[in-house]
Amino acid sequence: MSVTPDLIRKKLIAEIGAIHVDVEDTSPSRCAASFKVLVVSPQFEGKQLLQRHRMVNNCLAQELKEIHAFEQKTLTPEQWEKQKAQ
Amino acid sequence: MANFTDAASLQQFDELLKNNSKSLTVVHFHAPWAPQCSQMNDVMAELAKEHKHTMFVKLEAEAVPEVSEKYEITSVPTFLFFKGGEKIDRLDGAHAPELTNKVQRLGSGGGGAVGAGDVPKEDLNQRLKRLINAAPCMLFMKGSPQEPRCGFSRQIIQILKDHNVQYSSFDILSDEEVRQGLKTYSNWPTYPQVYVSGELIGGLDIVKELVESGELENTFPKTVSLENRLKSLINKSPVMLFMKGNKEAAKCGFSRQILEIMNNTGVEYDTFDILEDEEVRQGLKTYSNWPTFPQLYVKGDLIGGLDIVKELLEGGELVSVLKGEN
Numbered sequence: 001m002s003v004t005p006d007l008i009r010k011k012l013i014a015e016i017g018a019i020h021v022d023v024e025d026t027s028p029s030r031c032a033a034s035f036k037v038l039v040v041s042p043q044f045e046g047k048q049l050l051q052r053h054r055m056v057n058n059c060l061a062q063e064l065k066e067i068h069a070f071e072q073k074t075l076t077p078e079q080w081e082k083q084k085a086q
Numbered sequence: 087m088a089n090f091t092d093a094a095s096l097q098q099f100d101e102l103l104k105n106n107s108k109s110l111t112v113v114h115f116h117a118p119w120a121p122q123c124s125q126m127n128d129v130m131a132e133l134a135k136e137h138k139h140t141m142f143v144k145l146e147a148e149a150v151p152e153v154s155e156k157y158e159i160t161s162v163p164t165f166l167f168f169k170g171g172e173k174i175d176r177l178d179g180a181h182a183p184e185l186t187n188k189v190q191r192l193g194s195g196g197g198g199a200v201g202a203g204d205v206p207k208e209d210l211n212q213r214l215k216r217l218i219n220a221a222p223c224m225l226f227m228k229g230s231p232q233e234p235r236c237g238f239s240r241q242i243i244q245i246l247k248d249h250n251v252q253y254s255s256f257d258i259l260s261d262e263e264v265r266q267g268l269k270t271y272s273n274w275p276t277y278p279q280v281y282v283s284g285e286l287i288g289g290l291d292i293v294k295e296l297v298e299s300g301e302l303e304n305t306f307p308k309t310v311s312l313e314n315r316l317k318s319l320i321n322k323s324p325v326m327l328f329m330k331g332n333k334e335a336a337k338c339g340f341s342r343q344i345l346e347i348m349n350n351t352g353v354e355y356d357t358f359d360i361l362e363d364e365e366v367r368q369g370l371k372t373y374s375n376w377p378t379f380p381q382l383y384v385k386g387d388l389i390g391g392l393d394i395v396k397e398l399l400e401g402g403e404l405v406s407v408l409k410g411e412n
Binding site for chain 2: 057
């Protein structure tokens with residue numbers, strides 16, 4: 001089955017405790033799948049960017065095999081609140 | 087000939103892979119309008135005669151988009167190598183010697199003893215370690231900085247350039263073993279990947295965040311061109327004197343004289359000993375188009391040497407010049 005925004009969202013919520021997920025399907029028409037995700041999770045607390053991205057990459061390991069271009073941003077709930085306030 | 091054929095659809099392609107899963111299959115993604123593709127088809131035809139057990143497949147890239155897109159074919163000619171239904175290598179571009187070499191290497195042997203598998207893997211890890219340490223900053227990308235071949239690689243190059251980062255790069259499209267091996271080695275599934283001192287920093291998203299947070303400067307080695315260095319030095323203080331020796335011990339007559347004059351003005355100034363740095367000594371002559379030392383700068387502008395300073399002194403203008411007035 002092909003990768004869908006909903007599948008990505010569900011996995012991120014279930015596996016890394018995401019409290020907020022934005023998934024944007026950036027696939028150009030007739031091209032391979034491309035996604036841009038914003039993930040907010042308390043599990044990112046105290047973790048460097050590399051660790052956070054790896055958590056997301058590992059969570060979506062199977063899907064990434066089919067995704068051509070994947071972009072991500074990882075925030076803690078605190079960072080997310082701060083960003084929304086701007 | 088039996089081992090050289092066309093695939094005109096996804097179904098045909100899959101069937102060919104399945105039917106030939108025990109030996110090597112080489113797929114040439116080509117386009118009728120590209121002359122290099124015709125040449126490479128000729129090369130393939132010759133190889134097919136010599137390698138009877140290898141299947142050679144021509145696939146028109148634009149006619150079968152499902153296959154081209156699945157394997158990220160972005161240019162022609164591109165060759166993919168399959169065994170056991172799995173892609174095992176890739177060659178982008180019209181490189182007949184490399185194609186021949188890959189067919190020979192991948193087509194021969196195969197299984198091998200159980201223990202034999204350990205040796206190539208060890209070699210690969212050593213190789214990957216060597217590659218990520220090849221330069222203080224290493225970028226693994228698609229294509230080269232001059233010709234990036236995907237949007238993400240292009241973006242990261244622009245960022246590194248904008249921030250004067252000094253780096254070397256490796257084209258993962260040129261080596262499928264490195265491309266796949268590094269994903270496992272670094273537990274990072276995508277490209278570009280950027281390393282500093284052999285440590286993975288991350289991909290494009292992380293580099294972008296480092297820019298936003300202002301941490302990029304601290305993370306990456308920076309190119310400091312001589313010109314930038316000289317500009318920085320002449321602006322180190324409002325009044326900068328480049329001389330032989332320093333304030334406590336001038337090492338030539340002209341430097342000693344100019345020190346005396348400067349000290350009498352009461353104006354604050356700093357010095358740089360050109361005897362300590364040949365690069366600055368020669369560079370500054372070119373930069374300022376002034377062949378001798380000492381050289382006096384005020385707010386980054388060359389005033390001149392001893393003779394000019396003497397004239398300014400006699401004319402009563404020296405102090406105002408040193409203060410940056412007029």
